[in-house]
Amino acid sequence: MIEIQNLSKSFGDLLVWENVSFRIENNETVAIIGKSGCGKSVLIKHINALLYPDSGKVLIDGSDIHALDYVEQRKKRQLFGVLFQGSALFDSINTFENVAFPLRYFTKQSEEEIRENVMQSLRYVNLEESASKQTSELSGGMRKRVGLARAIVLQPKYIMYDEPTSGLDPQTAEEINELINQMADALDITSIVVTHDMHSVLKVADKVAFLDRQTLSWFGSVDDMKHSDHKELLDFVTASEYQIKG
Amino acid sequence: MHSLNELGKYSSLLYQALRSSTEFSTYRKNLFQELVKVGYDSVPIIVLTGVFTGSVMTLQSAYQLQSAFIPLSTIGAIVSESILIELAAVISSLVLAGKVGARVATELGTMRVSEQIDALESMGFNSVSFLVVPRVLAGILMFPVLYIVASIFGIGGGIAAGFFSGTVPPADFLQGARMYFYPWNVVFGFVKMFVFGFIITSVSCYKGYYAKGGAEGVGKSTTDATVLSCIFVLLADFILAALLL
Ligand SMILES: Nc1ncnc2c1ncn2[C@@H]1O[C@H](COP(=O)(O)OP(=O)(O)OP(=O)(O)O)[C@@H](O)[C@H]1O
Numbered sequence: 001m002i003e004i005q006n007l008s009k010s011f012g013d014l015l016v017w018e019n020v021s022f023r024i025e026n027n028e029t030v031a032i033i034g035k036s037g038c039g040k041s042v043l044i045k046h047i048n049a050l051l052y053p054d055s056g057k058v059l060i061d062g063s064d065i066h067a068l069d070y071v072e073q074r075k076k077r078q079l080f081g082v083l084f085q086g087s088a089l090f091d092s093i094n095t096f097e098n099v100a101f102p103l104r105y106f107t108k109q110s111e112e113e114i115r116e117n118v119m120q121s122l123r124y125v126n127l128e129e130s131a132s133k134q135t136s137e138l139s140g141g142m143r144k145r146v147g148l149a150r151a152i153v154l155q156p157k158y159i160m161y162d163e164p165t166s167g168l169d170p171q172t173a174e175e176i177n178e179l180i181n182q183m184a185d186a187l188d189i190t191s192i193v194v195t196h197d198m199h200s201v202l203k204v205a206d207k208v209a210f211l212d213r214q215t216l217s218w219f220g221s222v223d224d225m226k227h228s229d230h231k232e233l234l235d236f237v238t239a240s241e242y243q244i245k246g
Numbered sequence: 247m248h249s250l251n252e253l254g255k256y257s258s259l260l261y262q263a264l265r266s267s268t269e270f271s272t273y274r275k276n277l278f279q280e281l282v283k284v285g286y287d288s289v290p291i292i293v294l295t296g297v298f299t300g301s302v303m304t305l306q307s308a309y310q311l312q313s314a315f316i317p318l319s320t321i322g323a324i325v326s327e328s329i330l331i332e333l334a335a336v337i338s339s340l341v342l343a344g345k346v347g348a349r350v351a352t353e354l355g356t357m358r359v360s361e362q363i364d365a366l367e368s369m370g371f372n373s374v375s376f377l378v379v380p381r382v383l384a385g386i387l388m389f390p391v392l393y394i395v396a397s398i399f400g401i402g403g404g405i406a407a408g409f410f411s412g413t414v415p416p417a418d419f420l421q422g423a424r425m426y427f428y429p430w431n432v433v434f435g436f437v438k439m440f441v442f443g444f445i446i447t448s449v450s451c452y453k454g455y456y457a458k459g460g461a462e463g464v465g466k467s468t469t470d471a472t473v474l475s476c477i478f479v480l481l482a483d484f485i486l487a488a489l490l491l
Pocket residue numbers: 011016034035036037038039040041042043085196
């Protein structure tokens with residue numbers, strides 16, 4: 001379980017958000033939505049302590065991740081798989097090695113076991129044939145899927161997706177949405193999906209956290225969101241519906 | 247104020263590198279790769295710089311000292327001593343600030359802005375000991391080796407230039423070089439290169455590690471890295487000369 005309590009963050013004079021509190025239960029999928037630049041990526045970087053808040057806490061299974069000592073903090077970090085906004089693949093090594101990377105350093109698996117696990121992850125995202133490709137030869141959608149394979153290879157308890165569908169064609173986006181659901185169901189993963197794609201929210205999320213005006217403006221279930229009369233949230237949702245319906 | 251802030255961040259990066267050096271054994275493979283990139287890959291450019299520095303110095307000294315009263319061996323002495331004390335270290339380092347420094351800053355800067363460093367951290371790596379430690383160690387270890395290469399080819403270039411231009415016969419050159427050879431000069435050269443290797447790699451790691459703002463930001467941090475490396479190398483050269491000579 002992840003609890004975010006009264007979190008505030010600014011960069012110098014720029015207040016990103018303040019007093020953000022919500023809770024993510026196990027096996028739940030929470031979507032974090034909001035306009036570009038509202039601090040969605042900054043928020044998830046607080047959850048695994050890549051960034052430190054000005055005030056407030058993030059509790060991971062009850063322990064304050066920002067207060068842990070270095071070794072403990074890293075153990076907590078390894079509970080998370082992260083798909084970064086730009087995939088963040090290592091460009092000096094090929095696709096297979098990207099997925100194998102965490103296994104090589106953090107497990108004592110033999111070369112055979114590594115191969116098996118990597119190929120299994122790649123099969124999950126339908127990229128077995130691309131294992132030997134250099135990452136620079138991959139398309140944007142393929143890069144996301146490799147990023148996904150790398151994020152799940154250590155079988156994380158939590159997984160955070162930063163805009164998994166942005167910049168993809170509708171069909172590939174749909175495939176990614178299905179993958180997210182698959183991970184959540186088959187692997188019992190708790191998911192946090194950052195997105196501004198409402199279609200994706202409706203498809204994958206149980207709950208929604210809406211960041212607006214430098215704070216958490218609304219939090220609740222997807223059903224409640226559909227019937228909410230929160231003005232900014234409605235504006236945000238309808239703006240996307242126009243996009244979907246054209 | 248701004249530069250104080252930078253100095254603080256730079257020292258804290260070095261402190262983290264030092265503190266995490268125990269974990270470093272996990273990342274041995276990285277050190278080996280860096281030794282090759284910093285050392286072996288720089289040999290051609292260092293040979294080239296060495297040969298030209300030595301030969302130009304010989305030709306110029308021969309021209310300036312054209313006189314019946316000065317023995318030709320003096321030219322060998324001047325050239326080889328200047329190379330060992332100053333030129334093999336400083337000119338090589340200025341060239342390496344461009345070659346090694348720019349590469350390191352670009353590599354780390356690209357990794358920063360494309361979130362690869364965040365990815366490392368989120369997997370549980372210590373990105374400082376993974377990226378910074380091997381690069382700085384490679385600088386400290388390989389720069390002195392490159393100094394030897396630069397010195398040999400510098401003096402060799404001097405001898406060759408003297409011979410082919412007909413100004414200084416090799417025997418005279420070598421006689422002068424031997425007469426004024428002080429092992430201390432070589433020690434001094436080593437100390438310098440050790441320091442310069444540290445400066446160039448650590449400054450470039452720092453600039454790359456904290457790069458921000460996309461491709462433009464990486465470009466800026468690379469430029470900053472080479473310019474700052476050059477300035478600090480020259481400053482350190484002055485300070486070391488004042489302290490040790
Ligand atoms: N390391 C940083 N230093 C300074 N400012 C930052 C930093 N990271 C983010 N910001 C600022 O914080 C704000 C929120 O950024 P963030 O990347 O979280 O937005 P986002 O909601 O993810 O947007 P998008 O949907 O475009 O990805 C932005 O104004 C950004 O400029």
